[in-house]
Amino acid sequence: MDFVKIYTFLLRKPSRRACCPCTQADQKPGQSRATRFNACMGEEAGRSATAPFGTEMLPGRDSMVSFLRFPHEGQSSRPWYPGALLAIAALLFCTAPAHAAACNPSINLGDTPVSFPATISIPVNAPIGSVIATTTVAVSGTAGTTYSNTTCGTSGTIYWQINTGPVVANRVGTTSVKGIGYTASLSGGGLPGNISTDTQLAGSSLPNNSGADYFPSQVFVTVNLVVTGPVGSGTLSLNPTGSGVPNVVGFYYVGALGNYAFRVVSPANVTAVTAMGCTVTTPSIAVNLPAISAASLGSAGAAAGKTPFEIDLTCASGVRVNVTLTDASNMSNVSTTLGLTTGSTATGVGLQVINGGTTIGYGPDSALIGTTNQWSAGTASGGVMKIPLTAQYVRTAGSLTPGKVTAAATFTMSYQ
Structure with missing residues (x-):
């Protein structure tokens, strides 16, 4: 007969009266103690016919085993004796496996x-x-x-x-x-x-x-x-x-x-x-070159109309000042000739900027160290710092046509 059984072992030695409120006087003639206890428990607890509760006193022992029995449909609920409970009982007393200690420091070095x-x-x-x-x-x-x-x-x-x-x-x-x-x-x-x-x-x-x-x-x-x-x-x-x-x-x-x-x-x-760093006190500079004759720019590379101007700064002492000029109409220009803007009518001419006798090349608008055509303007002594420069016309390739000359450049300061 197949049953689903749940067993619980009581670890103390209970008295019979503690397990069932019935007394020996309640036992009927010819009725065993176990049968009377089952009947008693049913009377006191109103046991279910589908899940009877039984209490059996094991002969010669004071221990007691309690069990729930769930018979399959159509089967009797005859008491099941615990003669084969040893293996199951052993499982009930198994302890959970010990967990390893967490990873932790063994010392605090402060x-x-x-x-x-x-x-x-x-x-x-x-x-x-x-x-x-x-x-x-x-x-x-x-x-x-x-x-x-x-x-x-x-x-x-x-x-x-x-x-x-x-x-x-x-x-x-x-x-x-x-x-x-x-x-x-x-x-x-x-x-x-x-x-x-x-x-x-x-x-x-x-x-x-x-x-x-x-x-x-x-x-x-x-x-x-x-x-x-x-x-x-x-x-x-x-x-x-x-x-x-x-x-x-x-x-x-x-x-x-x-x-x-x-x-x-x-x-x-x-x-x-x-x-x-420095503060630029001349953020926008207009340089007006004089009018010249076409004859003064007779051949490619000829220059005329030199006009001085300056960039003014206020700097902390010890700042190393570097400058990059960028062609505003052609950001990729890295030559020494500044191209003309769309408002110009002259052809065959450009502009140059000179720093102390050196014609300045143009580069990207960047303050990074080592930017193409970046140049040093010197080390500030503290206070006002002036960077003197010169602009001039220069003859370029192609035919020379008189007219209006307009160009624009930006300057980027780098303090290193």
């Missing part, structure tokens, strides 16, 4: 401070991504130190991050100074090369000591200040806003629970950043 010079001067148009200051220090207490439990060394994860949360490769931290961010990297200590923020590493890929991760040698941290946009001035502090922690460079997290073996910090308001 804070390693880094600092920058008291003053830093930066060109206002320094290229994005350029490093304007760097510092490298040894991370305190790392050489020869075991820093994790054995779970980390087998299945754990290590993180070098600006803060907890998603790992963002090549993350740049923020600072309090406009246009300045920072990057941080670790080296040494058995790490695989330079580890930049943010990096995630498998604990099993790192040096270990009896299964636990450790640093076989000194760990170093390098922090760079980098340009992220147009630069301003101010006192420096790290992560005043954004995803980082104020004044903290980064954390060496051991495991995914946010616990760290060490962190790198930087004191606030110790470094003053000055954006160095």
Whole structure:
């Protein structure tokens, strides 16, 4: 006969009265104790005919077994005795498997401070991504130190991050100074090369000591200040806003629970950043060349009508000033001749700009260092700076036709 059976073992030694409120006096003549207990339980609890509850006292024992029986349709619900319960009972007393300990640090090495010079001067148009200051220090207490439990060394994860949360490769931290961010990297200590923020590493890929991760040698941290946009001035502090922690460079997290073996910090308001540049006081310059005869431009390359003009600036002391002229009517022009605009009626003529006897070539409108035909105007001594230049006519190829000559150029300043 097939039944679905649910067994429960009572671990204490209950009295018969505790199991059934019936007394011995309630037992009918010729009725066994077990039969009377079944009848009693049915009377007291109103047992269901489809799911009878039975209580059997095992002969010679004080223990008791209770069971629910669910007979198939058409089968009797004759009591089922627990002679074959040993295997099932053993399952009931099995304990759940033990869970491995989480990956965690076995030591906290505290804070390693880094600092920058008291003053830093930066060109206002320094290229994005350029490093304007760097510092490298040894991370305190790392050489020869075991820093994790054995779970980390087998299945754990290590993180070098600006803060907890998603790992963002090549993350740049923020600072309090406009246009300045920072990057941080670790080296040494058995790490695989330079580890930049943010990096995630498998604990099993790192040096270990009896299964636990450790640093076989000194760990170093390098922090760079980098340009992220147009630069301003101010006192420096790290992560005043954004995803980082104020004044903290980064954390060496051991495991995914946010616990760290060490962190790198930087004191606030110790470094003053000055954006160095110039203010152009002549942003629009009109150069009026004299009228000349066609005869003065008799052959290709002949020049006439030299007219001086200047670009005026106000600069901080020590700024290196560089200039690029761009042909406004032909941005790709890299020659030394400025082309004419559509309002011109003359032909066979162009314009040139001369700086101290050198004819200036034209280039793209860019402040990047090394821009095509970028030239140096000198180093500012502080205050007003004048850049003297000369414009002139020049004969070009083709027939020379008298008429109106109009041209336009822009100039881009680069402070380096």
